[in-house]
Structure formats: C-alpha cells, structure tokens
Amino acid sequence: MIPSATNIRNALRLARREIRGGFGGFYIFLACIALGTGAIAAVNSVSRAVTSAIADEGQSILAGDVRFELRNREASAEERAYIDSLGDVAVSDGLRSMARLEDGSQQSLAEVKAVDGAYPLYGDFVAEPAQPLPALLAKQGESFGAVAAPMLLERLGIKVGDELLLGNARLKLTGTIVTEPDTLSDGFGFAPRLLISRDALIASGLIQTGSLVEHAYKVRLTDPSQRATIIETTNKQFPNAGWSIRTSDRAAPQLTENVNRFSQFLTLVGLTALIVGGVGVANAVRAFLDSKRTTIASLKCLGAPASVVTMTYLFQIGFIACVGILIGLLFGAIAPLIAMRFLDGVLPVPKELAFYPSALWLAAVFGMLTTLAFAIVPLGQAREVPATALFREQGFDEGKLPSWPYLAATAILLAALASLAIFTADDRFIASVFLGAIAFAFVVLRLVAWGIRALARRSPRVHSAALRLAIGNIHRPGALTPSVVLSLGLGL
Template sequence: MTLMTPRISLAFRLALRELRGGLRGFYIFLACIALGTGAIAAVNSVSQSITDTIETRGQEILAGDVRFELNNREATEPELGFLQGLGKVSVSTGLRSMARKPDGSDQALVEVKAVDGAYPLYGKFEAEPNYPLHTLLADQNGTYGAVAAPLLLDRLGLKLGDEILLGNVILNITGTVKTEPDAVSEGFGFAPRLIVSRKALQASGLIQTGSLVEHAYKIRLENRGDVTGIRERAAKEFPSAGWSIRTSDRAAPSLTENIERFSQFLTLVGLTALIVGGVGVANAVRAFLDAKRTTIATFKCLGAPAATIVLIYLFQIGIIALGGIVIGLVIGALAPIIASQFLAQFLPISTAPTLYPVALAVSVLFGVLTTLAFAIMPLGHSREVPATALFREQGFEAKGLPSWPYVVLAAAFLAALAGLAIATAHDRFIAIVFIGAIAFAFVVLRAVAAGIAWLAKRSPRVNSPALRLAIGNIHRPGALTPAVVLSLGLGLALLVTLTLIDGNMRQQLTGRMAAGAPNFFFVDIQGSEVNQFRELVKEHAPEGKLVEVPMLRGRILAFNGQDVTKMKVPPAGQWVLRGDRGITYAETLPENASLTDGTWWPKDYSGEPLVSFSAEEAKELGLKIGDSVTVNVLGRNITAKIANLRKVEWESLSINFVMVFSPNTFRGAPHAWLATLTDPTATAPEEAAILKSVTNTYPTITSVRVKDAIDIVNTLVAQLATAIRAAASVALMASVLVLAGALAAGNRARTHDAVVLKTLGATRKMLIRAFCYEYLILGAATAIFALFAGGIAAWFIVARIMRIPSHFLPAVAGSTLVVALVLTVSIGLIGTWRILGQKAAPVLREL
C-alpha cells in the first residue's frame, strides 16, 4: 500500500501536467459522453418530474382523496350512505353526446361532464370569464349555463352567450374552460369538453336505460388515514357493486404507466446514443494514445512501469469524462424547466426549478460505466508500446486484444452497463431484448465490416487508379472500414426502424384501416328507437350496410374465481382489465370473426352462461376453453364459462368485443344498442346529411364519424412520431460524432499515405477522388446494412407486436441511402482536406 500510493500520486500529477496542453483529440470524446449522459438525465428528470407531480398533487388531479366509479348506474342508497360516511362527496357524471346548434345546421361530438355544487373538492376550476363554476352553470330564466372548451366554439362557430342543444335541453354558453384540475385523471378524450350541472344533464334526457354513462363519486376523507383500508372495506360490504376505486396516490395510473413506458423507450434510445458514443470513446482514446507513443516510449526509457503509464492516461480519460458527465448533468437539470414550458398545458408537470438526484445519479452511472467499458481496451494497448517507438514512431502497431486482465475488466464494465439498463427499466423484458439486440448488432456490424473488407480484397482489378486506391484503402491494415460501419450503422439502423414503424402506422391509419372502416358509429340507441332509426338511416343511405348489436358495459372481476387485481398480468393483456369493457351477446358467430378453438353455442341455448373470448387476449391472460370469467354488469356479478376462442380483426374498426356472451346470460337485462353504417360510396355532403338527420331526429343518440376519429389518432401518432424521431436523432448525432472521431483518428495514417503518394506523383485531385470513392462505398454498404437490420426490427414490431400489416417503404430506403452517403462523404472530406496540404519533409523524416 505504501508503494502504490506514491505511484498513484505521481501518475495523477503527470496526468494533470499533460492536460495543460489542452483537449485536442478529446473533443469528440467529450461530446459523446455529454450527449449520451445528457439524453438519459433529461429523459429521466422530465419523467420523474411528471410522476412526482402526479403523486404530490394527487388530490388535486383526482379532485378527491378517493374516487369510486360506477358505469351505467348510480349508487344505491346503501352504497351512497357508505360513501357519505367516509367524508364529503362530490358526484360527477361523464358521457359522450352530440351538441347541436339550435337551428340544427351543425353539430359536434362532445365529452360531457356534469358536476354538482361540491366540485371540485381539491384544486381550482378556472373559466374565462373567471366566475365561480356554480354561477356559470346556474339556471337563468329556465336556461342552464354551460362551460365549453374553446375548441367546441371554434368547431361550431359559436361565442359566449350563444345557445346550444344537448339532448333535449337548451344550454347557454357562459364561459370557456381554462383549467380543469382533474382532467388528467379523467383520461384521454376524442372530443372537446362541455361542462354542465347535473340538473341540466337530467333535463337533457341523455341518461336512459343502458346509456354509456360513468358516475364518479369523489370523496374528501374526514380521516386521511383511512385510504389504505377503503378498498377492503368496500369489497367486504358491497362485493357485487362492481365499482372501480382509485386513490389519490394513484390519481392517473394510465398516464403514469404510459409516461414510464415512454421514458423507458427514450432512455433506451439515450443508452443507444451513449453506447454509440462509447465507440467514439474507444476511437478517441486509441487515437490519443497513438499520438502519445513518443511520450509513452520516453516514460518507459526513464523506467516508468507499464501500470504507471496506464494510470496516467486513465486519470486523464477520467477527468475528461467527468467534464462530459457534468455537461450532461447540466442538460438533465435544465430539461424539466424547459419541458415544463411546453408540457404544462397538457400534462401535470412542475414549473418550479427542481433537481431530481436519482435521475441524475443514474445518468452519471451510465456515463462512468460507458467510459470505462470502452476505454479499458485501448488503455491495455498503451502498456504494450515499446521503448523503441521513441526512435522509430511508425515501428509499432497495436494488434489483437490487450492482455487478459484488461479484456476481463472491459467485459465486467459492459456487463455492469447492461445490468444497470435492465435494473432501471420499467419493463425488464424489453430492456433485456434491447440490450441483446445492441450486442448482436455490434457483432453483426463487425461481421459486415469484415465482409466489406473481404469483398474489397477479392474484387477484380479496375483501371481507375483512384478507384483502385479506394478499394485498397477499404481492406488494408488499419483501414477505416470497421470504424465507419460500426459508428454509423447503429444510428442509421435505429432511425430506419423508427421511420418504418411510423410509416406503417400512418399507412394503416390512412390506408387499409380507413378504407375498410365504417363511416359512422351510433351509440346509445334505445330499444324503442331501433326500428325507426334503421328506417331513417336506410332513407339517407340506401346502399349502406347497417350493423346493430346489443351493448352493455361490464368490469372483469375474476378468472376461475381468482380476483384479477391480485393476479400478475402481462403488459399486453392489462388493457382488458383496466376499467369497464364493452360486452354484447349474440346467437350466432359475428361475421367479422372466426373460431380458433371450441364451438359456438346452438340457437335457443338455455344452459349455463357461456362466453366467447378473443383468442389473442385470452392467450395474454392465460385463459383457455372451460375457464370461468366473472364480470360485474349493472351491479350484478355474472360468471360464465369460456365456450370458444375467436380471432378478432381489431384493425377493421368494425364492431368487435373481447367478450361475446350467450343470449340467455342477459335475458331481460336493460341495455342500449350500438350500430355501424358502412357506405364506401358516400360523399362528404351525404355523410353530413346523415349526421344532421340522425342528430336532429334522435338527440340522445351519439354519432361518431370514424374519419374524424382517425384524423385525431393520426395527429397524435404524428406528434408522437416527431418526439420519437427527435430522440432517435440524438443517437444519429452520436453516430455522426463518432464517425467524425473515427475519421479524425485515421488521419495520422492518412497523412503518411497522402505524402508518400504525392511524392510518387499522385495529384490532390486524384487523392480527393479516391477518398470520395472510398467514403461512397463505405456509406452505401452501411446504408444497406441499416436498411436490412432496421427493416427486420420494424417488421417484428409492426407485424408481431402491433399485429398490423408491415410494408417496406421505398422512400425510407432512398432517404437512408442519401443520409449515409452525404454524412460519410462530407465528414470524410472535411477531415482529409487538411492532410492533403501536409508538407512532405516532416512526415518522411519520421518513417
């Protein structure tokens, strides 16, 4: 220990002295570490800012300490008494309906929210003008007030003081929504918000038997300590209530889960950038140590042990990496502040400057492990520089692997890096697959580089000296081929993957899905209205196909008697258990489905309740023929046996259900009807006429134009794709930096080559042409790999995970090829232009 301490101290002092000469050769290193660390720090800080805000402002976001939700029915007297015994109760009712102009000239789908005088129990509702909500919603001379989202006024061309119709009631628009405290907990809506009083909603006639209505009972607890035991008490006293219970510590679970998943994806993209940057670290360290051969040889001539030399440059690398990490931390610390300016209007995110130590610490670990994992191997080569390099600088070329301790250390740091990525992931399986894919990509990229060199070495002789020189440069010792393919290939492959996924989703939404989708969905058709409704639609769309099915809502409570809330369900199947599901009954197999297992029940079946389950979802939930499913419908628990499994084409956008029951299951149960109208020949004016006629004749029926819904989804997909591409550009930027570093690292050998060739009669024009050919070949080869690898990855995600048709998009191929060629040629020429003017004497003197 006493011998090691002076040696370490000496190595540290020498490292600091060498750093006085500046960071030349390490700027790419610095940028790679800063970029990757900053991306991970920023993503995790923003994600933690949102999730922390949801937790700390849970009462405001939920507008209560706890929320009980019932679908299609209100709480019974005993149930309401139980809720009121917990504390102050605020009741709100939500549903979708049509808002119309009084003259019937126009209409729009709205998300109706009817509130009572106690709303909100927490937080503050703000409107424009800023009057109390109960004042804005009050009954004035027989007309109820309403507060609307500004978008609704824009769509219908209305202004404050105008009137609209909701069902059978006339509403006066008294204000516009500015801040709705519990909007996030209500979930995503496809239509603008319209807030009314519960009395106005009752007068509208929209709440009828079987209507798709959600009743939320939000409670301000008298004793906050009761939160943990409320679920157990409610389940014990009302086992058949079928209500959904949410507490303020989980105010917006769907949003939290989506934020965590999206942040995991962006973190993995940031990790890709960091790993690609790791290649840059290795190149930079290798180039730096290559330039320090004379210095290293001098140290050895003066008796410095190899371990001391490694320590000197390890300290230098560590200090520079620390600088890059600090830059990344600054980026991560500023990210939530900047993001809050853009996200505050959409998501609950703190606008106060706040540091998130855990997120920053994780990014520091990623940065440190990446630096060590990729710098150890080049450092291992530094100890092998012989003292004779002092006298003949070109006499030593590091080949093969360094000594085994350095290989083991590098492997250990890489394993730690992978372990950290998996340990911090929301979905560890995805993280494991991602890490495996990255490792496999590195192996494949090495193989691709070796294959390119092998083909170049065995290519036929060409007449062009420039092209011959370019081909020789590709396979000669110390060629740039591995560095270029490795640095650019991974970033391009990621960009191709994301672009193809985005392109296929858009093509599906605007192409096959849109073409085969029905024109309209009609919801909440009462049984007494079905026949007249059918005649009205046929009158306006005689060639259209009208499909009608009974519609109920039910919540899955148990599988084979086991409570689903206590089951571990794979992520792909969790959506089936989240909230209420639409269910139906049918005597015969639906025409858009096919059986995959089991048999359909016979007509006039009267035995035990049976259910047909979607095959894909049943597989995710671990269900099979003969298993039992318990659902709560209208306050009753119904258990049915799975009689068959069927394949459902969800992408058709026709009427599909996860569960279809035998008709005897719901005999006599009150329900509404759901219908679709499909008429491919209908024009926009004809669709408008159908919508107007149905809405004016049956104001309680909700009409959804499918094209409008697809347009909304398409807009959301476009916004999401923009965010994903922006994240992917970080990885591509890292690739560009690494490419520039790799080419700069090769400039030392290029300088000697250029001088020798010019001495032998080569012109600058010929050398430029040779370099262009070389970079074009490498860029094209890398682009082909990126298209192949990205195409396979996109196909797997689109076809196997998203389960939609996957197509290769030629425009993506063309743009990828152009990007690869422009990057390699432009960066390559920028790097080599300077060496073409290098004077010959100083270089030849060192040979």
C-alpha cells in the same frame, strides 16, 4: 498484481502533467460522453419532475382525496351512505353524446360531464367569463346553463349566448372552459368537453337502460389518514360493488405510466447515444494512445513499469470523462427548467425549480461505465507497446488483443452497463430485448464491415491514384472501417 502506492502516485503525477497540454484529440470524446450523459440526465430529470408534480397535485388533479367510479349504474343507498360517511362528496356523471343546433344544421360529438353544486372539492374551475360555476350552470327559463370547450363552439359555429340541444334538454352556452382541474384524471377524451348540471342531464333523457355512463363520487376525507387504507377497507366491506377506487396519490395512473414509458424509451435512446458515443470514445482513446507511442516507449526505456503507463492514461481518460459527464449533468440539471416552460398547461409541472440527484447519479454512472468499457481495450493494447517503438514507427497491431485481464475487465463493465440499464427500467423485458438488439446489431455491423473490407481488398485496380488510395485505406491494417460502419449503423 495490485499496483503499489508509489506506482499510483507516479501515475497520477504523470497524468497531471499530460493533462496540462490540454484536451487536444479528446474533443470528440468529450462530445460523445456529454451528449449521451446529458440525454439520460435530462430525460430522467424531466420525467421525475412531471411524476412528482402529479403526486404533489394529486388532490387537484383528482378533485378529491378519493374517487369512486361506477359504470352504468349509480351507487346503491348503502354504498352512498358509506361514501357520505367519509367526508364531503361531489358527484359527477360522464358520457358521450351528440350536441346539435336546434335546426339540425350542425352537430358534434361531445364529452358530456354533469356535476353537482359541490364540484370541485379541490382545485379551481376557471371559465370565460369568470363567474362561479353554479351561476354558469343555473337554469334560465326553459334552458339550462352550460359551459363548453372552445373547440365545440368552433365545430358548431356558435358563440356564448347561443342555444343548443342535448337529447331532450335545451342548453344555453354561458361561457367557455379555461381550466378544468380534474381533466387529467378523467382520462383520454374523444371529443370537446360540454359541462352541464346533473339536473340538465336528467332532463336530457340520455340516462337510460344500456347507456354508457360513468358515475364518479369524489370525496374530501374528514380524516386524511384514511387515504392509506381506504381501498382495502372499502373492497373488504363491499366486495361485489365492482367500482374503481383511486386515491389522490395515484390521481392519474395512466398519465404517470405513460410518462414513465416515454421516459424509459428516451432513456434507451440516450443509452444508444452513449453506446454510439462509446465507439467514438474507443476511436479517440486509440488515436490518442497511438500518438503517444513514443512517449510510452520512452517511459518504458526509463524503467517505468507497464502498470504505471496504463494507470497514467487511465487516470487521464477518467479525468476527461468526468469533465464530459459534468457537462452532461449540467444540461440534465437545467433541462426541467427549460421543459417546464413548454409543458406548463399541458402536464402538471413543479411550481418551483428542483433538482433530481438520483437521475443525475444514474446518468453519471452510465457515462463512466460506458467510458471505461470502451477505453479498456485500447489501454490494454497501449500497455503492450515495446520500448523498441522509440526507434521505429509502430502503431497498435489491430488484430492483436490485449491480455486477458483487460478483456475480462471489459466484459465485466459491459455486463454492469447492461445490468444497470435493465434493473433501472420500468419494463425490464423491453430493456433486455433492446440490449439484445444492440448486441445483435454490433455483430451484424462487424460482419458488414468485414464484407466491405473484403470487397475493397478484392476490387480491381483503378487508374485514378486518389481513388486507388481511398480503396486501399478501406482495407489497410488499422483502418477505421469497422468503427465507421458501427457508428453509422447504430446511429441509423
């Protein structure tokens, strides 16, 4: 039966008057909703800030508009002519090798990167001392210039100006690397970077049959509109080239995927916090409505329909939930600003403060669905409080479930919450397994709570009055044993 407009107005008026009394009894409720909502909002906002920065700074991260990568072979004459026709090209070669001192006293694995004079096409390479890269890598007498990560200098116990050997080539350290623009797109490194010229790499003799070398051709497109179709066009023209092609809008796909995976994991952690908080919500709503049983009975004695009573407290709970959600969203909105201070220099971050409404909306929907899913059953039980409760002490009957519409509404809300978690996840299988595990944990913990109460009920009588009361409160009607076990178990 749909409530009339009059009943809705009366319920809103009564709810407004109830709220004037403050949030007494609802502080745990507020904390649960604010914490869970804030966690989801913050995680998704930071994730989107990082992924958007990766997309926006794609040219600098890739050091080009397009990157062609070949393993263990250089581009053929025909392939190189095609690459050159696209625009300006910078060539680099990467491999791992041992850098060593001339006397052989120290050696260390290094991620060797050999570049030509066009590197980098985008972004800035910064070294200490601050000199142009071609000058730092220029040949000086019998030695080739080289710049290295500070960690390599520490491992070898050398300083700028000292010499080391790489294969057959003699290198002189002319500086240390401060910023390498395309380090993220080069992938995970197992050792410190050693940057040299391509002439130095040829002189080293390290490129031989069987050498594991990555040859990268980075292009600044003459026509930027080609980027959208460059992969399809190139693969159609060279179907057997075997190269990996990456464009600046997907400059660091592995990093983006890792950020998204990490975001999904933390979103599920936030959802867990919300579900654990949902148990707190149910307890808070139940305790609050239990304290209002005489008010509910009085309203019924005065002729208020049960629907008005239910809507009154539903509106009140909804309003308080909105306050908790707003607190969480405020934290989620400023989280990127806080996180950027710590992530700057480690991951790409936005240059300006930005808000991510979709992340905040998602967190708000999670928060409201959780509130309603866990509040409906206590509201349904409150609806059944009889008018006679005004004349005698009577709380909610723990074993009595509300009528089927409330159970159906709870089931629908829980299904909506699960569906939202699954369909907004990058990996729906992981999200489904996670939610299945949560449901299984609920069942197991309910059985554990039942076992604890059964043991308490059958425990031998003790002489201590305090201990006897404590054991009795574990299994008495209306005891919070199931809720406490659920909260502690899910939290653990």
